[in-house]
Amino acid sequence: MPNKQEQFKHVNYSWSEQQASGLSPVEGLVYRSNILGADQRITNTGGGNTSAKSMEIDPLTGQEVEVLWVKGSGGDLRTSKAENFSSLYMSKLIALQGIYNSADEVGVKTQIEDDMVAMYKHATFNLNPRATSIDTPLHAFIPYKHVDHMHPNSVIAVAASKNSKALTEKIWGDELIWTEWQRPGFDLGLKLQEICEQHPNAKGVILAGHGVINWADDNRECYELSLDIIEKAARYIEEHDKGEDTFGGQKYVSLDDAAREKVLVDVVPYLRGLVSGESKLIGTIQHDDTILRFVNSHDAKRLADLGTSCPDHFLRTKIKPLYVEWDPQTGSIDELKALLADGIKQYQTEYSKYYESCKHDNSPAQRASSPSICLIPGVGMIAWGKNKSESRVTAEFYNCAVEVMRGAEAIDEYAALPQQEAFDIEYWLLEEAKLQRMPKEKSLARDVVVVIGAGDGIGKETAFRVAKEGAHVVCADLRIEAAQATADELTKIYGQGIGVAGSGISGCGPAIAQPVDITNRDTVKALFDQVILAYGGIDKVIVTAGVFLAPGQSGMSDDQMFDISFAVNVKGGYIVGTEANKVWQQQGLPGALVLTTSVNGAVAKKGSLAYDTSKSAANHLVRELAVELSPLINVNGLAPATVVKGSTMFPRDRVIASLSKYNVAFSESDSDDELREKLALFYAQRTLTKQPITPADQAEAAYLLVSGQLSKTTGQIISVDGGLHEAFLR
Structure with a gap:
């Protein structure tokens, strides 16, 4: 039997008859969905949906009934399981056509469109709790057992071309039928039903500006048809690709790795402060050849201003990105910062005008007006989201948008959606309802927390405590192996988040590990540089690293013990605080620093002279830094006692x-x-x-000091000592 993969150059052929045989209809649908979703060239994270119709036993009547299984709202094909699919009686879905009132004007949505979504609950089979997608009618009213609705870049490039109808006929002939842009919903489902009746030999429909939907009566046949459609579009684009002249050719020259990293480290925290005025954001940086080819090109500004086309894209990336025309070879960092500041101010003004000109009487309130994508020639792209997972997916989606623009420009001329259509998707009441259903964010969900000393003890416990509250945790330690072990444990618990990092996209998840020697300023700066490149900035720093040297056990002279104790326990905190402050001042966002001291700093004891005096100095360092770093940063100390475990x-x-x-x-x-x-x-x-006294007791106090609950507390030493009366304030 010939190798099927040899037929495909632009997608992966992953079907295994050995794995697929013997699966139930639902299991077969899950299998098809997973292998489709695993290839980012077929569909993006969270995008696209699949369905299958099967005969099932009605739990009420015991009779066989036809049931539609369709990907539910908010699922991701790559990771979907059976429970991620809604199940609905086909007879009841068809019956809904009788109560549907079509809009008077073609393509115009009325309240009935949104109302119909609530009606799907009445068609639910077997009390399935999975929320039903707005795309359900698109699958239900197509008279075939298996349906795929994908968002491949190559197909969207055709769908988003100025002459997409003619290109559809040229590439696929009468196999695919072109239809005008229309927001998914009941009316579009009826139109697809009509197309199937009028074109009985058609295998699918190109949805202008959106993607493709295709069908078959066999599971494998539907899968292979999806791949074949994508392959034909990709090959056509490849044949017409302009090579070096893609996007009008190169206008700017990229910086080398060292120069680019310097620009990013200097600029990204400042940029984070600018885009986080309404709500704090986490960044993802990309600077691979693909994105640099776009941002360095002559056409980048024109195409960026046109915005994206596919609804899946601009729901993440906003209607368009911010593009700054900065020459990386001659421009200074100060010039770039000024361009970013002016650009974001103008972007916010234009976004508010866009909202005001397009809003309806019942539109949701305007959302954050800052860009979620920032493009810098010679440097790359910075994507922003409420957490690392979201910003990675935002980056992924703009990569898709770039590939769509590249394909459309290669074969024709790129055409974005009209602003009103884009607005009606972005501020769709059903999308707003979905946002309102999202669980409340945890207290540190938008924070980057650096825990120094995270390899074990109090530091490790603190890393786990802040991660529990949604923080992005940087596990730093002198022993990188210990720090990495902590980060690995956190990643195992909380995962990498959604999105598949492509080449050049920062792929870190909610926790990373970094080496640091807090007595060495260069390594502390290097630590914070890497945090900026991973997440875009820093919010909270907790130092639990310390050293205890006792006479007779340390093997050192008294002088050596003093030197090392003060270097680690005092100077180390000073170095960390002053280096972190450079980042904090760039961001202009409130932050917090917690230094771990000791109750020994207030209680004189025999046998720990160097340690006790260094911790006493550390207590005063807290107070001095609280003054120096105010009003932006709260600085407090955590004073444990005899934490043995x-x-x-x-x-x-x-x-x-x-x-x-x-x-x-x-x-x-x-x-x-x-x-x-x-x-x-x-x-x-x-x-x-x-x-x-346990490490968990200290971690709880450390969390409290960075949680925002004590936002008016600074310059204080919080003792967690079980009530050691010798350490009482006096």
Whole structure:
């Protein structure tokens, strides 16, 4: 049997008859959906939908009934499972046609269109809780068992061309029927039904400016038809590609890697502050050859201003991006910042005018007016979203938009949707209802939190605590292996987020690991540079790294112990705070710094002279930095006491020495954890609460200090010591 993949150059042929055989209709639909969604050239993240019609046993009557299984609202084909598909009685869906009142004017949507979506609930089969997609009628009214509705870049390029109808006929003949742009809904479903009746030999429809929908009575045949349609469009574009003259040829020259990184590190935090005026955003940076070819071109400004065409695209990317005409070879960073500031101000003004000119009496309130895509010649693209996952997908979608424009310009002339049509999609009441159904954001969902010392103990516990509240966590530690282990654990729990990172797109998820030596300013700056490149900026920094050196155990002289203790416990916090402040001042966004000191800074003890005095100095460093970094940044200290569990400051020999010092019984055969527990219980008896102090106790306090709940608290030392009365304020 010939290799099917050899028939396809622009898509992956992934069908395996061995895997597909014996699957139930629903399982077969899931299989087809997953392999379609796995190829970004076929459809984008969260985009497209698939369906299958099958005979099922009605749980009420025990009789066989025809059921439509269709991807539900908000699902992603690549990862969909059976529970992500809605199920509806076909007889009831068809019966809805009898109560539908068509709009008087072709393509104009009336309230009945939105009202019909609520009616789909009455057609639900077997109490399926999956919310039904607005695309349901497009699948229901096509008289074939299997339907695919995809958003391939190559096909959208044809659909978004000025002469898309003629191109459809030229590329696919009478196999595909062209139809004018229309927002998905009940009326479009009826039009597809009519097309099937009028063109019984047709295999699909090109939806102008939107994508393609095609059908078959066999699962595999439908899959292969989807691939064949995409392949034909891609080959036609390839044959007409203008090569180096794509997008009118090159106008600007890209910066080299080092120069580009310097520009990004200097500019992106400033840009983040500009776009986060209404709500804080997380960035994703892309600078691969594909995006640079576009931003460096003569036609980039013209095409960017036209905006995107496919509704799936501009729901993420807004109607158009911000493009700044900055010459990377002659322009300065200050000039670029000025262009960005002026450009965003103008963008916000134009967006408000767009809203005012297109809004209806019942339109939702205007949303954030800042751009979600920023394009800089020689540098690349910065995409923004409410979290890293969203910004990655936003970047992915604008990549799709660029490829659509490239294809359309190669074969014809790119044509974006009219502004009113774009607005009616962006501010569709059903889309607004979907946004309102989204769960409330967690307290740190839009924050980038750097935890220094995240490899173990208090730092690791703190990283987990802020991640639980939605933070993007940078796990930093002197030991990169320990930091990476923490980041890996967090990624395993919270995942990478949606979106598939392509070449050149920052692929990090909610947690990353970075090495740092807080006594070395260069490594601290390098840490923050990498955070900027990963997320666009910094919001909160929590330093839990510290060192305890005791005479006789450290093997050092008193002078050496003082030097190292002050270098790590005092100067390290100073270096971190002052370097972070450079980023904070660029952003102009409120932030927080937490330094871990110790109750030993307030209580004099025998045997820890270097440690105690360094922690006392650290307490005052907190107060000094609170003054220096105000009013933008809150600076507070966290003062633990004898946190034994999980602490690198309590290795086995120190624990044994302490147990011996205090005459606490133990056995040499006791495990490290057993020894630490005995020491922790002993220390607990010296406190008012009589409870051992754990890393989780410290993490809770650290979270509280960066959560915003104590936004009027700065320059304070918060003791978490179980009630050590010797450390009371005096």
